[in-house]
Amino acid sequence: MRSEGYGRRHAPDPQRPALGRRGRHLHRPIGVVMADIEVSMNDLSRGMQHDRDALIRAATLVIDSGYAIHGAQHAAFERELADYLEVSDAVGVASGTDALELAIKAVMPDGRDVVVTAGNAGAYTSTATVRAGYTPRYADVDPDSLCLTAATVAPVLDARVGVVVVTHLYGRMTDLSELRSLCDASGTALIEDCAQAIGAGTPGRRAGSVGHAGTLSFYPTKNLGAIGDGGAVVTTSPEIAARLRQLRQYGWGSKYNATISGGVNSRLDEMQAAFLRVRLPQVDGLNARRREIIARYAAAAANVDPDVMSVLTALDDGHTGHLAAARSTDREAVRARLRAHGVASDVHFPIPDWEQPAFAEYAPSTPLPETVRACSQVFSLPLFPELREDEIAAVCDAIRSLA
Known part of the structure; x- marks a missing residue:
């Protein structure tokens, strides 16, 4: 099986001396590719082919149908997605960010105006929160999962908080049992950001089915990627689904009659829905392939000093393997060493949300050390299901060279 991949990326970062075990410098020339192969972060063309x-x-079915928006393909995809995730409703929208914005609007309790989120997940929830007209507030993350937990959220909850958005980062479905109970006790809605985690979980408890709503992105780099953009909100509440369907189309109660405020124009188009129907049945197999590749990277790093580099594991169906995430206390030195072996890398995500100028006014009043540490240490290795065996071996060899 094959699926989507990342667009081709090139790392322009200045190169620095790489570090070996316990911080010793490696003396190979950094500017020279030592391998006969170059491994990119991703290659969309392989999945497309x-x-x-x-x-x-x-595409032919869509063109022959005469429908461009909300036709038979769209309706079928919403049903199939809801069935796959074991929820009652899936509501297609134009992007994952729109999905977050509309979900926040749909579940925010009256009289509340704050959304609690993590600051190490790319600022997508911060963007959606501000667009929705609310205030983001940041909680720290668990040092192991790098996700929000009940223990990290509890200190920032108060009567203003109406929504908590937890991101299943890098594809790992974090344990939501205690967090859902905490939210229920405080009258707060829980949204799962599943943009990186479609397919995570076990039957009866899929990512997206535990919170009041779950959001998905079908950006081409995702585990279920369109040939363009798209998103969806899933829920087990028919009332929330009905509100979402109004919000995605101007707030209309009937055509040209907006009966709720906050409506937008956010549609998953018919062509993308048709493409996603092709790829949805492949997700579980492709997630398994991603986990397999990550396991090989982790094995290659077994003898590397963990301060130099460690690979975050993706061991079971609770992880989709969206990204092959690693950590290093000297990230740029290690990335330079990998580049010298022809292996690309990227950083997901380098800047805490509140350190970005657009969200500086929402900076937390107390330190969030695990979030800051993660943003300074985590980076990503090449990962997509179509990676060739020689490319995987090249990445493993580059990792072993750090020992």
């Missing part, structure tokens, strides 16, 4: 015939058939 694998699915090419099916995608063309899907």
